[in-house]
Amino acid sequence: KAGVTQTPRYLIKTRGQQVTLSCSPISGHRSVSWYQQTPGQGLQFLFEYFSETQRNKGNFPGRFSGRQFSNSRSEMNVSTLELGDSALYLCASSRGTGQETQYFGPGTRLLVL
Amino acid sequence: AQSVTQLDSQVPVFEEAPVELRCNYSSSVSVYLFWYVQYPNQGLQLLLKYLSGSTLVKGINGFEAEFNKSQTSFHLRKPSVHISDTAEYFCAVNNNTDKLIFGTGTRLQVFP
Numbered sequence: 675k676a677g678v679t680q681t682p683r684y685l686i687k688t689r690g691q692q693v694t695l696s697c698s699p700i701s702g703h704r705s706v707s708w709y710q711q712t713p714g715q716g717l718q719f720l721f722e723y724f725s726e727t728q729r730n731k732g733n734f735p736g737r738f739s740g741r742q743f744s745n746s747r748s749e750m751n752v753s754t755l756e757l758g759d760s761a762l763y764l765c766a767s768s769r770g771t772g773q774e775t776q777y778f779g780p781g782t783r784l785l786v787l
Numbered sequence: 788a789q790s791v792t793q794l795d796s797q798v799p800v801f802e803e804a805p806v807e808l809r810c811n812y813s814s815s816v817s818v819y820l821f822w823y824v825q826y827p828n829q830g831l832q833l834l835l836k837y838l839s840g841s842t843l844v845k846g847i848n849g850f851e852a853e854f855n856k857s858q859t860s861f862h863l864r865k866p867s868v869h870i871s872d873t874a875e876y877f878c879a880v881n882n883n884t885d886k887l888i889f890g891t892g893t894r895l896q897v898f899p
Contacts, residue, residue: 678830705885717877717889730886764830768885773819773838776887778830 676701678767678779686785692753695782699746699767705729706748707776708740711762720763723748724770752784760786789814791878793890801898802870808863808893810852810878820861821879821887822852831877837861848872873897 679698687693699706707730708720719732723742740750746767752759762783766776792811800806812818819838823831835846842854852863861878878890 707885707887709887709889716891717879717887719886719888722885724885730884732886766831766887770885775821775833775836776885778823778832780828780830 678765678777680763680765680779680782682782683780684783684785686787687755688787689755689757691755692751693755693784695750695752695763695765695784697748697750697765697767697779699748699765700777703767703769703777704746705768705770705776706742706746707766707768708748708750709764709766710734711764711781712758712760717764720750755786757786760784789818789880789882789888791880791888791890793878793893795893796891797894797896799896799898800868803867805866806864806868806872806895808876808878808895810861810863810890812859812861812878812880814859814880814882816882818880818882820852820854821881822846822850822861822863823877823879823889824848825875825877825892827874834863834876868895868897870897870899 681696705724707722722730726742737753742748762781764781765779768774768776821836822834837854845851879887
């Protein structure tokens with residue numbers, strides 16, 4: 675079974691630009707969660723999508739948004755990039771019951787200059 | 788609100804020695820507990836999880852953890868570590884949602 679895939683793996687952007695990250699979950703998984711990992715703040719929950727609906731949301735500004743498609747693939751968008759958005763963005767998928775294991779992708783490393 | 792505390796940011800240990808990585812949590816409701824490992828430039832891999840039942844949970848790579856409700860702890864242990872166990876370890880909690888709350892991580896450094 676293929677694991678969670680994320681594209682691109684690395685990205686360099688400048689302040690003010692926007693970026694879109696993609697996540698393909700494990701086949702059969704309907705929940706996709708996004709996390710931001712930084713040295714200063716650690717791992718922080720961004721949001722979770724289940725069956726194309728945002729089900730949970732973390733404490734991030736509106737510049738961070740996401741969506742999920744009918745095939746459960748998900749995209750995350752960050753608009754008006756700031757230097758502090760530089761981070762490793764991790765995507766995780768699960769069946770969506772809360773008790774199921776979340777399987778993580780390798781992440782997208784975003785550098786904002 | 789839930790929170791997770793990993794008191795040790797770094798744990799140095801010699802190869803073949805035992806190790807314990809500490810995790811304490813706070814929550815007003817029943818929780819599910821997880822330990823994940825992150826190797827350099829990789830995502831997170833589940834080591835083990837506690838949902839219910841036996842408080843001693845065995846995971847991959849020889850790791851185990853014990854859920855202690857009275858002390859609100861979920862410490863991770865391994866009786867004999869290997870160089871390959873060098874990595875960052877994260878304790879996490881959720882309350883039956885897909886929103887994981889992570890601790891700040893513990894860097895395990897195994898020396899030969």
